[in-house]
């Protein structure tokens with residue numbers, strides 16, 4: 001039985017690499033498939049992996065009907081066994097519904113790859129719909145790491161060296177220096193460092209071990225934390241002669 005599978009995680013955790021590997025493995029066994037993407041960092045109509053692999057792909061423009069596309073591909077190829085869809089966070093929710101229909105009515109496997117959330121920690125529309133519809137959701141096994149060594153769970157946007165939390169949801173970019181002005185980069189962080197806006201650059205500036213605030217300063221008055229009185233027998237037990 002065909003499945004809709006959502007492979008997700010942060011940026012730089014190997015999604016495009018896995019997408020290309022899965023296409024390779026299925027095609028090598030004679031299965032017929034199509035490969036889709038949208039706004040890849042390397043340009044239009046291509047899937048690129050930071051490991052250096054790349055492959056041409058169909059660009060999923062806004063309003064493209066993926067059900068119609070799959071039906072046409074089946075006619076042209078003679079059969080359609082699978083669909084690889086990369087950067088699905090950018091797809092419209094309706095396009096995710098169309099992919100689900102391809103699974104259910106054409107019995108075609110759909111393997112979807114995309115980041116879960118944006119630089120504000122909000123789910124992307126395409127990813128949200130996949131969480132709602134997928135038969136299975138899999139976190140990528142290769143963990144992208146925060147500068148502190150913990151598993152990275154969040155994508156930070158860094159503009160001209162400073163982490164930002166305001167701006168357009170979609171700004172295509174990379175986790176490395178692209179040389180553009182303003183320079184928009186992304187850095188994956190653990191939640192603790194995302195919340196403290198502590199990028200690797202900020203950590204280097206203040207010293208990696210240093211906390212961004214003084215833990216000895218207590219912002220809530222100590223009187224807030226009055227210890228509870230031991231109840232019943234225990235409290236009377238202390239009232240000795």
Ligand SMILES: Nc1ncnc2c1ncn2[C@@H]1O[C@H](COP(=O)(O)OP(=O)(O)O)[C@@H](O)[C@H]1O
Nearest residue numbers: 011012013014015016017018048049050051142
């Ligand atoms: N020079 C390298 N040597 C080995 N692995 C690398 C190298 N550069 C990148 N990678 C691997 O590629 C992963 C990123 O793959 P990619 O498919 O581009 O990620 P995603 O699509 O999730 O953003 C990194 O997490 C790392 O494991």
Ligand SMILES: Cc1cn([C@H]2C[C@H](O)[C@@H](COP(=O)(O)O)O2)c(=O)[nH]c1=O
Nearest residue numbers: 011012115118119155169170171172173
């Ligand atoms: C967090 C975040 C990312 N993007 C863009 C940046 C990249 O072009 C892609 C993710 O690609 P990857 O293969 O997973 O590295 O998404 C964005 O537009 N908005 C964001 O908030």
